[in-house]
């Protein structure tokens with residue numbers, strides 16, 4: 341708890357990760373662990389540390405990210421954003437959930453392995469990673485491109501899953517084994533310009549509006565992968581009877597359309613897991629009230645299923661829009677690498693499942709994130725990555741205390757349990773079996 345509060349008290353919301361790195365370095369070195377501080381940008385340092393195993397198995401990488409999202413201090417009405425104040429069983433502060441709880445649990449695991457001189461079949465590599473929140477350049481991309489030999493591993497455990505708590509009861513644990521691929525495309529409408537007093541059927545704004553409406557209302561083809569099939573089956577087992585019936589209905593061709601319609605309205609996360617999704621998020625067109633513009637443009641956020649043939653999907657979109665005045669232009673900048681899902685039957689997955697069972701007495705459910713994480717860069721290099729996380733009260737996010745919310749807090753009990761979980765999972769993945 342002392343280390344956790346110290347980490348939360350460091351304001352790393354504006355690229356000050358080096359201050360966190362220095363704390364982590366000092367802490368690990370105090371127990372005799374050798375530490376590399378590596379940085380592309382001196383203010384945004386990463387930490388790499390390694391405990392050697394006997395080399396009979398390939399390394400395990402454990403990591404947490406040291407940056408946090410920005411804060412609006414005026415919104416922190418309970419306690420200050422970097423107070424790490426403890427009250428009513430909670431610890432308050434930016435990063436308590438995302439991601440200093442993982443940073444703490446991975447760091448503590450290194451300390452305990454070292455103190456107990458745990459014999460290891462594989463090296464355990466720890467990374468305190470900069471720039472996860474939207475600036476992968478000095479963080480994961482720098483590590484993968486410039487320090488690959490230092491972090492290359494068979495398995496990786498990082499953020500993105502965790503234990504869900506409701507009415508004081510742990511219900512199930514999620515492990516992220518794959519994620520959707522962020523893509524983007526622009527719809528460009530071209531028409532004839534003219535005087536606003538004489539409306540034209542070719543008006544680019546009108547064509548764009550219709551195309552955006554059509555594509556947003558489209559229900560793209562549904563497809564499961566191993567993770568999502570398993571996810572909906574297992575979610576049915578831990579959900580209310582109504583939700584369970586709906587999740588099961590997804591596997592019934594007769595019932596699926598009505599279920600999807602329900603999810604689209606009431607459960608956008610689960611709905612998005614069923615297909616490649618499209619959200620029109622920027623729209624531009626026109627510049628003066630009496631001028632019919634010759635061009636208008638919309639930018640679409642597209643989240644592709646991991647196995648999507650995106651070129652074919654764009655062709656499908658063009659057919660759905662069905663308007664020669666509209667051109668669909670894929671964005672090619674800032675794309676993440678394609679990566680196959682991590683295995684659901686690996687030693688690491690089974691060890692995670694066993695650790696969740698023993699610490700929380702819950703079942704483990706594999707998850708496909710709809711958002712993107714840094715694990716995409718590691719999976720693309722062949723690392724089997726599993727997103728884990730601490731215990732979170734499902735009702736706390738809607739109250740305004742979730743990750744990236746105006747305020748953020750974690751259950752104190754969740755901090756301790758998460759350290760126990762990591763310790764146990766890492767021991768069973770990397771510890772020498774007698």
Ligand SMILES: [Zn+2]
Pocket residue numbers: 405438439472499
């Ligand atoms: Zn995070």
